[in-house]
Each structure stands twice: as C-alpha cells, then as structure tokens.
Amino acid sequence: MKSILSFLSIVLVFTSCKTEIEKSGLINNTTQISNVLNxxxxxxxxxxxxxxxxxDQGAWFAYSFPDTISNFGGFSGPFLMTQQNGVWSSANLSQLVLKDVNWKSIETNSYASHLEQIFKSxxxxxxxxxxxSSGHTALIKSEITNISNKEAELSIHWKNQPILAEGIEITSSKNEVIIKxxxxxxIGHLLFPKGTSIKNTDSTYSTELENISLKPNQVKEITISQTFIFTEYSWEKEKESLLATSFDSVLTIRKLEKEAQFLSxxxxxxxxxKDSIYQQVLAKSLVTLQNxxxxxxxxxxxxxLxxxxxxxxxxxxxxxxxxxxxxxxxxxNTNLAKNQMRALFDFQKEDGFIVDCIYRNTSIEPHNYRDTKPPLSAWAVEKIYEIDKDLEFVKEMYPKLKKYHNWWYNKRDHDKDGLCEYGSTDGSLIAAKWESGMDNAIRxxxxxxxxxxxGAYSLNQESVDLNAYLYAEKKYLILLAxxxxxxxxxxxxxxxxxxLKTNIQQQFYDTKDGWFYDTNLEGTVFIKGEGSEGWTALWANAATHEQAEAVKNKMMNPLKFYTKVPFQTMSADHSKFDPLNGYWRGPNWLDQAYFGVKGLRNYGFNVEADKVTVQILNGAEGILGKGKSIRENYHPVTGExxxxxxxxxxxxxxxxxxxx
Structure with a gap:
C-alpha cells in the first residue's frame, strides 16, 4: 500500500504543475527535449x-537502441552497472520476435522520460x-498494429540474444525469468504476461509461440518488465508495486516529471x-545528469551521480x-542535490576529513582515503538552500560543514599562518597533487x-585556489549561520x-604580471605559470577591482586564454601547454571555465562574460546541437x-x- 500511495502522491504533485507546463508548450516532449543524445x-x-x-530514476542499468536488423524488436542491453565496472548483459535481453516478418524501416526517438522505437513492414x-518505473525496474510496452486491409495471422515470442557478460545464469519460474x-x-527478474510459458537453459531463454489474429487497424498490446535489484531491497515489494501500476500511468508521470524539471x-x-539553442543545451545537460x-x-x-x-x-x-x-x-531536483551532498558526508571522519571518492563495491575499487578534494561543499549547500529554503537541511549539514572547514586549518596549514596547502593522508606526493583536483598541473x-x-602531510607551497575556496566557504558559512x-x-x-581576503590579495597576486599564483610557504616566491587557479580569487570575490581587471585582461587575450574554447586550465602560450597529452596542462574543463566566467560577472565584466559563454558553447565540439554527448574536457584550440x-x-x- 505504501508504494501505491507514494506513486499516487507523485501523480498529484506533477499534475499540479500540468497547467503551467501546458502553457509553456512543453507538454508531449517537444523538440527541445527529444533526441538530444544519440x-x-x-x-x-x-x-x-x-x-x-x-x-533514469537512479537505476544501475541502462539501454540503447539496436542498430542491427537481427536485434530489432527490443532494446540493446541492459548495460549492467550492478556488476564489475559496467558490462552488457546481452545485445538484447528481451527481443520480441514476430515470425516471418521482415521489418522495412525503423524510427527511434529518445526523451528525458522514455525511449521509443517504431518498426514497420x-x-x-x-x-x-x-x-x-523505479530505480530497480524498466517497463517495456509493445504495440503491434495491423496496418494492412487484410486480417493478419501472427506467431510471436520473446527470447534473448546471446549473453555477453560473464558469470550469468538464467532460470525460469511460471511467467518469470530469473538472472543471477x-x-x-x-538479481534480475524479467516478468512476462500472466500465462506465458518459458523454457530456458543456463544462458538463454525463450517463451512459447503465441498465435494471434489481428483485424485491420487492430492493436495487440504487451507489457513486460526488467528488474535488476540489489539484495538490500525487496523484490517482493517491487513486484507488488509493479502489479499495482500500469505502463501508461508510469509514462504519464515521467513525462510530467521531466517536463517540470526542464521548465524549471x-x-x-x-x-x-533564452534562444532555443541554449534551451536544447539545458535539455542535453539534464539528460546527461539523469543517465x-x-x-x-x-x-x-x-x-x-x-x-x-x-x-x-x-x-x-x-x-x-x-x-x-x-x-x-x-x-x-533539490532532493537529489541534497542526497548527493549526504553521500560523501556519510563517510566524514571524526576530525572532519571528507574522503576523496567512494564506491558501491570496494572489492572492485576501494574508497580513496589518501586525500580529499577542494572545499566547495558550503557553496553547494548554500546554493541548494537559496533555491528551496529548507532550513532543516541547513541544520543537518551546518555542523558537518564546520568540521570539514576546520579540518583544513588543523591538518593542512603546515606553518600555521592561516593559509592552507594541499596534501595527503599517507605522505605520498601523487595523492597531494590529486587533492587539488588538478592532478598534474604545472604548478x-x-x-x-x-x-x-x-596522517597529515602538506605540499611545500600555499595554493591560491585552495585559499580562495576557503575564503568563499567562510562567506557561505556566514550566510548559513x-x-x-x-x-x-x-x-x-x-x-x-x-x-584571509587581505592575505590572498597581498601574497598571491603578482603586480608585475597581473596574475594570481601559488607561492612558497613563506610567501616570498611565486610559482609561475599562468593557470586557471589564477582566476579563482575572482570567483570567490577575494580580489580587488584593480586586480580583477588585470586578470580579466589576460583572460581575454587570444594568445593566452581567449581561445576557441576559452578559459582552459593553462595559458596557450606556455611551453608546457599540451591539451592532447596534458589532462590539466591545457584542456578546457568546464568547471574552471565557469569559475572564470562567474569571476568576471562578480566584478561587473558582464559583456566579456556573455561573450565567453557563447564562445565556449559554440567552440566545444558537440555541446550545441543534437546527438553528441557532453565531454569531460575539450581541446581549447580545436574544440575537440x-x-x-x-x-x-x-x-x-x-x-x-x-x-x-
């Protein structure tokens, strides 16, 4: 009953948004949120x-459209992230086969809410x-329509293409296929319509042929489900929920949900x-995060995520x-945003330390406790609060944010001068570089x-970006307090x-170069090489206006940072600039580009900020337009x-x- 009530509550929430969505022209998944990825x-x-x-829905499995005739009549996969580091279970785990039918054409459409394909003979x-329908289950509905003017006699059944993943065993019981x-x-559970007869071996299954007759324009509907569920969840509850819902009601909810998100x-x-090309980019970003x-x-x-x-x-x-x-x-989606924050703070140590990364299965990959990452958590919590004003979430997170903030000064301030350094917990230099997030930056x-x-080590340098982030953290902690x-x-x-603001302005800014650099511990020597860390003081609002203007001038220099995809990780005129082999030695990472653009806006350079934003989105291959995915980083000169x-x-x- 609980799952049904929860389902109905979602319907009510999104139905209340329906009028606004209809007015916006988004209902029925218009072109802005269709086929944004191939x-x-x-x-x-x-x-x-x-x-x-x-x-969708946080599922640990995913699908594609088949692009070979032998696999038509189902969806590619699923791709299972439930095991190893992601493997395909099958080329097509539930293929609907119509005997002696030759498909002549296929049309595919993807939406944030669902996938759709149409085959015609x-x-x-x-x-x-x-x-x-949930983070455990995908529903597949098949509609067979007789488009001729004669009665059609058909034989149909379901089967799987050969299993691709290792270690899979298939069994069956009544109308259910079980995959371990x-x-x-x-465990995987494939549910077929009641009365379906299934035969299987260890690695394959098929249902008995069903003979049907369809009059002209008559439609035959069949819905099956594919569930891949971890043992900490209840398959019986999931099955009960499935039996209490219909495909069409789930699809309606998903459409309303995604359209409301896109409208937001x-x-x-x-x-x-406001132009439609940028709305399309938002849709692509939404689907990327969803996947x-x-x-x-x-x-x-x-x-x-x-x-x-x-x-x-x-x-x-x-x-x-x-x-x-x-x-x-x-x-x-503020609820998902909050849980994304909770996921890492769930691993917070007593001294405030936040682990670098965490995994579902540590036998595949262990959590990394060798370092943390730059302190941007208070920024995230304040941004969430700014949108939904959930004070209870702030109460929950504030003590944890304080502990993490204090940890930096307790464990990463070697000379106790109020300026912190990146470092590691195990004394390794590589982990200390990782802690910056800019692993192999030339600095x-x-x-x-x-x-x-x-268990506490520092690099022998004080980093401008780290201290700018810490300055911003203090400002956000003020708002939360x-x-x-x-x-x-x-x-x-x-x-x-x-x-701290005064110290950043005085220690890290080189008046001769007009740029912010890391320094040695004493603050007497700049570690030269213009990189994206140089504008983090602008993002944090820690620079003077005069300093910001000088930095802006270098950022807008085509020989340095105003490239085809502007605001990359290091200046294009540096001898070590190498985007194809550099990782953090030249490619454009969009987080750093955003910090640069926001830094310009903070100091009133909005004309430049708009110009750069347009150039980033136009210059980076595949961001605008449909089909191609959003990449980890981009070549700043070619846009690749x-x-x-x-x-x-x-x-x-x-x-x-x-x-x-």
Missing amino acids: FNGTPKTAFDKKMLMFS DSLELKQQLVF STKTNA LKNNLKSQF NWRIAAGELKYEG FPSYHYEWFHGFWSWDSWKHAVGLSYF FDDSKILKNGD EALNLTEDAKTYKKEAAL GLNAENFSWSAAHIIMLLTD
Missing part, C-alpha cells in the same frame, strides 16, 4: 562502450516504448540566453564532483611533501574572511571533445553558465 548502438562484446546509454507496425551472476549480488531550468535561463544518477546501493547509503557511466573507472562518487553536481541539480612539477603530524541565527559563528567567520563522454560536472557547469 542512443543507437548494438554491443558486440560485454565491454563495448561505443554507444550512449539511457537510464508492409503490413505491420510495432511500436515499443521503454520507461523506468557470480559477479554481483543484484528554462525559467532560470539568463535573459540573454549518471544512481540510487543508494552497497557502500553508498545515499543516491548521487557518477562522473560518467561511460568510463569504467568513474563508477563511484567523488567529493568535489559531488559539490558541483549538487549545484547543477539544485536548479531542477606542482617541483613540489615536495612535508609532514604536519600523524545567519539563516540559523548563529550570530557568534557569523561574527567569527566575518573576521576570518576579512583577514576529450576523455570521458557523458560527463556530469561538465553538464552541471553548463547549467550554471546559462543560469547563474
């Missing part, structure tokens, strides 16, 4: 990731739709970006990725590691912020998309570029 592809092996994949039309694997504790994003667009969404499972006690399902080593949650995801999500080429105490009427906390942070596809923080920062 999901066509049939996997050849278990690890084939050349195609994009669709999922001379006499028949098969329409199939796939929608996620030696690689995971998640659209309503937040800056006036200069990386995972419900709580295993070690992960809260839902959140992968950086990318497409890259095998990104099947976990990272800390500063999470803060960025949460800000992007807050514009259309760390000659860095050395220093011991602060047990004031919301909670914690006046003494607010006073303390105001004093600390004023002092680099590294992982379907990258969450890139999508989140596109939302920020257009709305913040």
Whole structure:
C-alpha cells in the first residue's frame, strides 16, 4: 500500500504543475527535449562502450537502441552497472520476435522520460516504448498494429540474444525469468504476461509461440518488465508495486516529471540566453545528469551521480564532483542535490576529513582515503538552500560543514599562518597533487611533501585556489549561520574572511604580471605559470577591482586564454601547454571555465562574460546541437571533445553558465 500511495502522491504533485507546463508548450516532449543524445548502438562484446546509454530514476542499468536488423524488436542491453565496472548483459535481453516478418524501416526517438522505437513492414507496425518505473525496474510496452486491409495471422515470442557478460545464469519460474551472476549480488527478474510459458537453459531463454489474429487497424498490446535489484531491497515489494501500476500511468508521470524539471531550468535561463539553442543545451545537460544518477546501493547509503557511466573507472562518487553536481541539480531536483551532498558526508571522519571518492563495491575499487578534494561543499549547500529554503537541511549539514572547514586549518596549514596547502593522508606526493583536483598541473612539477603530524602531510607551497575556496566557504558559512541565527559563528567567520581576503590579495597576486599564483610557504616566491587557479580569487570575490581587471585582461587575450574554447586550465602560450597529452596542462574543463566566467560577472565584466559563454558553447565540439554527448574536457584550440563522454560536472557547469 505504501508504494501505491507514494506513486499516487507523485501523480498529484506533477499534475499540479500540468497547467503551467501546458502553457509553456512543453507538454508531449517537444523538440527541445527529444533526441538530444544519440542512443543507437548494438554491443558486440560485454565491454563495448561505443554507444550512449539511457537510464533514469537512479537505476544501475541502462539501454540503447539496436542498430542491427537481427536485434530489432527490443532494446540493446541492459548495460549492467550492478556488476564489475559496467558490462552488457546481452545485445538484447528481451527481443520480441514476430515470425516471418521482415521489418522495412525503423524510427527511434529518445526523451528525458522514455525511449521509443517504431518498426514497420508492409503490413505491420510495432511500436515499443521503454520507461523506468523505479530505480530497480524498466517497463517495456509493445504495440503491434495491423496496418494492412487484410486480417493478419501472427506467431510471436520473446527470447534473448546471446549473453555477453560473464558469470550469468538464467532460470525460469511460471511467467518469470530469473538472472543471477557470480559477479554481483543484484538479481534480475524479467516478468512476462500472466500465462506465458518459458523454457530456458543456463544462458538463454525463450517463451512459447503465441498465435494471434489481428483485424485491420487492430492493436495487440504487451507489457513486460526488467528488474535488476540489489539484495538490500525487496523484490517482493517491487513486484507488488509493479502489479499495482500500469505502463501508461508510469509514462504519464515521467513525462510530467521531466517536463517540470526542464521548465524549471528554462525559467532560470539568463535573459540573454533564452534562444532555443541554449534551451536544447539545458535539455542535453539534464539528460546527461539523469543517465549518471544512481540510487543508494552497497557502500553508498545515499543516491548521487557518477562522473560518467561511460568510463569504467568513474563508477563511484567523488567529493568535489559531488559539490558541483549538487549545484547543477539544485536548479531542477533539490532532493537529489541534497542526497548527493549526504553521500560523501556519510563517510566524514571524526576530525572532519571528507574522503576523496567512494564506491558501491570496494572489492572492485576501494574508497580513496589518501586525500580529499577542494572545499566547495558550503557553496553547494548554500546554493541548494537559496533555491528551496529548507532550513532543516541547513541544520543537518551546518555542523558537518564546520568540521570539514576546520579540518583544513588543523591538518593542512603546515606553518600555521592561516593559509592552507594541499596534501595527503599517507605522505605520498601523487595523492597531494590529486587533492587539488588538478592532478598534474604545472604548478606542482617541483613540489615536495612535508609532514604536519600523524596522517597529515602538506605540499611545500600555499595554493591560491585552495585559499580562495576557503575564503568563499567562510562567506557561505556566514550566510548559513545567519539563516540559523548563529550570530557568534557569523561574527567569527566575518573576521576570518576579512583577514584571509587581505592575505590572498597581498601574497598571491603578482603586480608585475597581473596574475594570481601559488607561492612558497613563506610567501616570498611565486610559482609561475599562468593557470586557471589564477582566476579563482575572482570567483570567490577575494580580489580587488584593480586586480580583477588585470586578470580579466589576460583572460581575454587570444594568445593566452581567449581561445576557441576559452578559459582552459593553462595559458596557450606556455611551453608546457599540451591539451592532447596534458589532462590539466591545457584542456578546457568546464568547471574552471565557469569559475572564470562567474569571476568576471562578480566584478561587473558582464559583456566579456556573455561573450565567453557563447564562445565556449559554440567552440566545444558537440555541446550545441543534437546527438553528441557532453565531454569531460575539450581541446581549447580545436574544440575537440576529450576523455570521458557523458560527463556530469561538465553538464552541471553548463547549467550554471546559462543560469547563474
């Protein structure tokens, strides 16, 4: 009963939005939120990731459209993130076969809410739709229509294409196929219509042929479900919920849900970006974040987002990725944004430390406790609060944010001068560089590691971006403290912020170069090499206006940072600039580009900020237009998309570029 009531409550919530959505012209998934990504592809092996994949509701599995005739009549997959670092279960786990029918054409359409494909022969039309009813289950509805003027006699059955993943065993019981694997504790359940007869071996199944007659224009409807559920959840409850709902009601809810989310994003667009091409970019960003969404499972006690399902080593949650995801999500799904924050703070140590990254299954990949990531968590919490004014969430998070903020000064301030350094917990130099999030940036080429105490090490340099982030954290903690009427906390942070702001302006800014750099511990030597860390003081509002103007002038220099995809991680005229081999030595990461654009806006350089935003979105391959995915980073000179596809923080920062 609880699941049914929950389902009905969702209907009521989104039905209340329906009038506004209808007025907006978005109802029925208009072109802005259809086919923004190309999901066509049939996997050849278990690890084939050349195609994009669709999922929703935080499911740990995903689908594509088949692009080979032998697989028509179903959806590619599912791709299982329930085991290993993502494998295809099958090229087509539930293929509907119509005996002796030759399909002549196929049309595919994807929406944020569902997938849809239409197959046609001379006499028949098969329409199939796939929608996620929960984070455990996808529903597939097939409609067979006789489009001829004669009665049609058909024989139909379901079967699977060969299993691609290792360790899978198939059994059947009544109208259910059960899938187990030696690689995971998640169990698959395929439900067919009541009365369906199934035969199986260890690695395949098929249903008995059903003979049907269809008069002209008559339609035969069949709905099946595919569930992949972890053992901490109840299959019996999920099955009960499935039997109490219909495909059409679920699809209606998903349409209303996605259209409401898109409307929320659209309503937040800056006036200069109201054009439909930017609305389409928002839709692509929404679908990208949706496809990386995972419900709580295993070690992960809260839902959140992968950086990318497409890259095998990104099947976990990272800390500063999470803060960025949460800000992007807050514009259309504050509940998911809050849980994204909770996921990492669930692992917070007593001293305030936040782990770098966490995974569902630590036998595949262990959590990384060797370092944390830059402190952007108070920014994320304040941004969420700014939108939904949930004071209870602030009460929950504020003590944890304080502990994390204080941790930096307790464990990462080697000389106790109020300016922090990046470092590691294990004394390794590589982990200390990782802690910056800018793993191989040139400013760390000659860095050395220093011991602060047990389990606490620092680099022998003070970083401008870290201290700018900490300054911003103090400003956001002030806002949160004031919301909670914690006046003494607010006073303390105001004093600390004023002092830190002065120190940033005096120690890290080179008046000769007009740029902010890291320095040695004493603050007497700049670590030269113009990089994106140089404008974080502008993002944090920690620079003077004169300093900001000088930095802006370099940012807008075509020989330095105003490239085809502006505001990359290091100046294009530097000898070590190498976007194709550099990772953080030249590519444009959209988080850093956003910090630069927001920094310009903070100091009133809105004309330049608008110009750069347009150039970023036009210059980066595949961001505008339909089909191609949003990438991890981009070549700043050619615009080529680099590294992982379907990258969450890139999508989140596109939302920020257009709305913040």
